[in-house]
Amino acid sequence: MTPELMEQNARHAERYLAAHPGKSGNTESGGREAAFSRLAIPGEVDTTHGRILYLEDVNVSFDGFKAINQLSLDIAPGELRCIIGPNGAGKTTMMDIITGKTRPDSGQVFFGSTIDLLRYKESEIAQMGIGRKFQKPTVFEQLTVFENLELALKTNKAVTASMLFKLDSTQSDRLAEVLHTIHLADSVSRQAGYLSHGQKQWLEIGMLLMQDPKLLLLDEPVAGMTDEETERTAELFLSLKGKHSLMVVEHDMSFINTISDIVTVLCDGSVLAQGTLAQVQADERVIEVYLGR
Numbered sequence: 001m002t003p004e005l006m007e008q009n010a011r012h013a014e015r016y017l018a019a020h021p022g023k024s025g026n027t028e029s030g031g032r033e034a035a036f037s038r039l040a041i042p043g044e045v046d047t048t049h050g051r052i053l054y055l056e057d058v059n060v061s062f063d064g065f066k067a068i069n070q071l072s073l074d075i076a077p078g079e080l081r082c083i084i085g086p087n088g089a090g091k092t093t094m095m096d097i098i099t100g101k102t103r104p105d106s107g108q109v110f111f112g113s114t115i116d117l118l119r120y121k122e123s124e125i126a127q128m129g130i131g132r133k134f135q136k137p138t139v140f141e142q143l144t145v146f147e148n149l150e151l152a153l154k155t156n157k158a159v160t161a162s163m164l165f166k167l168d169s170t171q172s173d174r175l176a177e178v179l180h181t182i183h184l185a186d187s188v189s190r191q192a193g194y195l196s197h198g199q200k201q202w203l204e205i206g207m208l209l210m211q212d213p214k215l216l217l218l219d220e221p222v223a224g225m226t227d228e229e230t231e232r233t234a235e236l237f238l239s240l241k242g243k244h245s246l247m248v249v250e251h252d253m254s255f256i257n258t259i260s261d262i263v264t265v266l267c268d269g270s271v272l273a274q275g276t277l278a279q280v281q282a283d284e285r286v287i288e289v290y291l292g293r
């Protein structure tokens with residue numbers, strides 16, 4: 001973040017706090033004095049500086065072990081960024097930090113230029129438009145494909161309110177579009193428990209898409225998929241690129257080869273190399289720690 005931008009944000013925060021005397025400028029993460037940010041308004045992410053996500057000098061230690069070490073990285077709006085690296089490199093921990101599951105010891109994490117993610121809780125970050133897919137699919141097996149997607153729209157509503165919930169026409173159109181995108185239009189009435197592993201993964205991605213996330217974080221999305229499912233997932237991700245920004249962690253190099261523009265290699269909690277897959281594959285340090293000889 002530039003000094004001008006920091007100053008601009010600080011001024012904005014000061015004005016906000018002056019107008020709202022009850023609010024504190026301190027954050028839940030311990031009153032960080034720097035990096036005042038505009039309070040998040042759902043649907044508003046300022047990407048005028050060309051970044052949807054921005055991490056700078058982030059550090060996290062677990063019992064003295066540095067899992068994330070001076071990590072800096074940014075992602076452009078609409079980009080599909082691939083993250084690779086050896087086991088224990090910190091890839092999942094990085095996603096934990098972005099989504100508010102883990103608090104870093106130091107560093108900056110911004111969504112767009114103005115939203116300081118370290119000031120928000122996990123649930124608030126999800127509501128701002130950062131969707132996350134864990135490795136294991138977590139669809140509701142007893143419900144149909146349709147019901148799973150419908151349910152994704154009402155995660156924050158009380159159970160009784162949910163039962164009375166009816167989709168409006170915009171939501172119905174969205175559901176139809178998502179069904180098509182995730183290749184499950186022919187299985188709309190099928191119980192999710194009967195879907196293949198790959199189809200369950202797509203359904204879960206569909207559930208995230210129902211909330212129209214700006215940024216999607218996907219951790220090892222093709223693990224356990226057949227070759228054909230992996231190919232279809234590559235097509236799916238390529239179709240999402242541009243409309244959403246994506247960060248995809250994978251070990252499957254042929255999948256990475258199909259979908260990647262820029263690949264970031266993480267190792268020991270920081271960026272070891274970055275470039276096209278061909279560039280990072282030719283990097284001696286990457287070969288040494290990850291790809292092997």
Ligand SMILES: Nc1ncnc2c1ncn2[C@@H]1O[C@H](COP(=O)(O)OP(=O)(O)OP(=O)(O)O)[C@@H](O)[C@H]1O
Nearest residue numbers: 062063066067085086087088089090091092093094
């Ligand atoms: N909550 C935690 N407590 C203690 N150590 C942790 C915690 N979370 C992660 N770690 C450690 O941090 C390091 C990074 O783990 P992480 O899961 O982020 O790696 P990864 O790059 O996702 O690896 P993989 O490719 O195996 O999924 C590992 O050494 C891990 O054991």
Ligand SMILES: [Mg+2]
Nearest residue numbers: 091092093219
């Ligand atoms: Mg991991």
